[in-house]
Amino acid sequence: MSVEHVVSFDRRSFMKVATGVITGVIAATSPLAALVPSRAWAVDLGALTDAQGAALLAMIRTIAPHDALDSAAYALVVAALDKDAAASAAVKSDLLTGITTLGVGFAQSPESARIAQLKAIESSAFFQGVRVKTLLVLYNNPIAFAHFGYEGEAFSKGGYLFRGFNDLKWLPEVPLADSGPMPV
Amino acid sequence: MAQFDLNDDSVAVIIGSGAGGGTMAHELTRRGIKVVLLEAGGRLTPADFSQDPGAAFGQLTWLDPRTQSGTWDAAKTSPNMPAWHCKTLGGTTVHWTAATPRLQRYEMEARSTYGDVPGTSLVDWPIDHSELKRWYVLAEKRMGVTRRHGMPGMPACNNFKVMYAGARKIGYKRVHTNYLAINTKARDGRGGCIQQGFCSQGCKTAAKWSTLYTEIPRAEATGHLDLRTRSFATRIEHDVAGRANAVIYRDSQGNEQRQKARLVCVAGNAIETARLLLLSDSARFPKGLANGSDQVGRNYCHHLTSFIWGVFDQPVYAWRGATLAGVVEDENIHNPTRGFVGGYHLELVALDLPTLPLVGMPYGWGRGFTDLIDNYRNLAGMLINGEDMPQANNRITLSSTGKDANGLPVAHIHCDDHPNDIALRNHARQQGTKMYEAIGARQVVTSPGSVATHQMGTARMSKDPSQGVTNPYGRSHEVPNLFMSDGSVLSTPGAANPTLTIVSLALRQAEHITKEMAAGRV
Structure with a gap:
């Protein structure tokens, strides 16, 4: 699920009508502001309603809570689940059934209540499916990379050889005999 | 490139193009022997390697289904994919992290050194350590190994500076940036490492040795190689005398083909090698080809692993740099006072952000799970690589439930931890934890054993034919022109990452085959 699924909220009127939508606003000071087309963002859903999307978003935030990580990253996981549901009636049916097991008001309930509810369904295929999708999508997009400080591939920049692979200064340097010289 | 007729029964057929098969293809063709090389995957070039970790995984990995059982951690942590290797030209040498330690003498004399360890099927290697050492030197010079020659x-x-400081602090002496088949200077037509940290996604600079861009193109240049990619071997046939005489495979169009053969080398990675032999049963070999001893698929070993993450107050940026560029060798000894036989390496490791939560952490969710990821910048990492005990019932069989795209049963992997395995892994976790705590880690997290990346032992070499599948040259005890040329032949796993040993044995086997062909014995 790529970051291109996060679109400008203003641009939505030009797009085909979706079933549901997740929206948010990125803080003006956030480094993420450069990664998305507009501070006011939206992720369109093809199979899920607004309420179902919101319930899943709350579930994913409970599974992988990073308080300062923008909701746009979590919305990408919802979008990935929504895409799978839109492609298969059976998957959609399972997902919708699963969402009902979260109960009414799940998205609005406090974290402790959400944890208790998820513990009760932890062994279900629904919970495990959402958990695995979260691991696959939440940490593999530019929003997460920027948030956690991961610099990603470096081939396109000449590697890390001259870009900090050995810049740690809070421990002693390693003797040459146990390491090797910088290439000349 | 050569093209040989399907009915040409003078060719050697090699199945698989990784460390063993790719090396074998070069070694035979450079001596003028005609080779048909069957590779299940397609051909990529370094320019094709994706730099998106998820996409790279999909591009390189053997994704055919497998079933599994047993008490080993991979059954829980990676139930749908208990083993991780490649399906692409160059095999697992495309995604390997290039660590090339040698086996120690005590490891090759495991049964004699460790004694009768109940529940194990330990044997001594049928090759002396000094003999293998000769071939290690040749393999290292061929591949280009750091700190050698x-x-x-x-x-x-950065990550190694943390490992080094911690290891020295608790008294370890043999700590260095590892033996790696990665150029640190331009050599053999390939450049030096630029510390990308993307070893497992395929090395885009080709500084890391892989048969994809060394052995295989050289084999092609001889004019004696007929390379057939996207060609999946499904059966080895034999004649009335019990000699292998043809390989059945599905070609790139999905059509079944039958290539006649003078000899066959199987190098499908130990799981698929065993599966292919088991699929090749016949009236003469009712338990599978070359399986009169009932040892095919048994004694499966995979090395004991666990990630150890130290969380520090200051940044490490562990992802910057060659993935496995560090090792602690002090525990690669036999010292039963530690409470177990055999030994282990502590190897440097880092995981890219997307991969860390998928394979590098204990199961969990919620705040306890995400704390570690929140500290991603400040993590230092290492990976245990320990000797596991061969057990007769740790084995590859044909799955009774899973089928592949051709309708053939997939491999079933059964693996139980031996008490020695558990004791060794716990000791290694404690030592790794001590290292990081000694230099001020505020938290240390260890993972369960993850997906198996080293596959060994399923057609092991044995002096006594009843205890293994192949002789000291990887040649079937029963089928004289059938050879295993991959990690399946390792008699025991030791604690050494297996690729250097596989390449060394392939070089040795190629010389043996050449002499035997000249003498008319194969």
Whole structure:
């Protein structure tokens, strides 16, 4: 699920009508502001309603809570689940059934209540499916990379050889005999 | 490139193009022997390697289904994919992390050194350590290994500075930037490492040795190689005398083909090698080809693993730099006072952000799970690589439930931890934890054993034919022109990452085959 699924909220009127939508606003000071087309963002859903999307978003935030990580990253996981549901009636049916097991008001309930509810369904295929999708999508997009400080591939920049692979200064340097010289 | 007729029964057929098969293809063709090389995957070039970790995984990995059982951690942590290797030209040498330690003498004399360890099927190797050492030197010179034969060591990356400080603090002495088949200077037509940290996604600079861009193109240049990619071997046939005489495979169009053969080398990675032999049963070999001893698929070993993450107050940026450029060798000894036989390496490791939560952490969710990821910048990492005990019932069989795209049963992997395995892994976790705590880690997290990346032992070499599948040259005890040329032949696993040993044995086997062919014995 790529970051291109996060679109400008203003641009939505030009797009085909979706079933549901997740929206948010990125803080003006956030480094993420450069990664998305507009501070006011939206992720369109093809199979899920607004309420179902919101319930899943709350579930994913409970599974992988990073308080300062923008909701746009979590919305990408919802979008990935929504895409799978839109492609298969059976998957959609399972997902919708699963969402009902979260109960009414799940998205609005406090974290402790959400944890208790998820513990009760932890062994279900629904919970495990959402958990695995979260691991696959939440940490593999530019929003997460920027948030956690991961610099990603470096081939396109000449590697890390001259870009900090050995810049740690809070421990002693390693003797040459146990390491090797910088290439000349 | 040569094209040989399907009915040409003078060719050697090699199945698989990784460390063993790719090396074998070069070694035979450079001596003028005609080779048909069957590779299940397609051909990529370094320019094709994706730099998106998820996409790279999909591009390189053997994704055919497998079933599994047993008490080993992979059954829980990675139930749908208990083993991780490649399906692409060059095999697992495309995604390997290039660590090339040698086996120690005590490891090759495991049964004699460790004694009768109940529940194990330990044997001694049928080759002396000094004999293998000769071939290690040739393999290292071929591949280009750091800290050997004039190749400079890797410079110390941030992650290694942490490993080094911690290891020295608790008294370890044999700590260095590892033996790696990665150029640290331009050599053999390939450049030096630029410390990308994307070893497992395929090395885009080709500084890391892989048969994809070394052995295989050289084999092609001889004019004696007929390379057939996207060609999946499904059966080895034999004649009335019990000699292998043809390989059945599905070609790139999905059509079944039958290539006649003078001899066959199987190098499908130990799981698929065993599966292919088991699929090749016949009236003469009712338990599978070359399986009169009932040892095919048994004694499966995979090395004991666990990630150890130290969380520090200051940044490490562990992802910058060659993935495995560090090792602690002090525990690669036999010292039963530690409470177990055999030994282990502590190897440097980093995981890219997307991969860390998928394979590098204990199961969990919620705040306890995400704390570690929140500290991603400040993590230092290492990976245990320990000797596991061969057990007769740790084995590859044909799955009774899973089928592949051709309708053939997939491999079933059964693996139980031996008490020695558990004791060794716990000791290694404690030592790794001590290292990080000694230099001020505020938290240390260890993972369960993850997906198996080293597959060994399923057609092991044995002096006594009843205890294995192949002789000291990887040649079937029963089928004289059938050879295993991959990690399946390792008699025991030791604690050494297996690729260097596989390449060394392939070089040795190629010389043996050449002499035997000249003498008319194969």
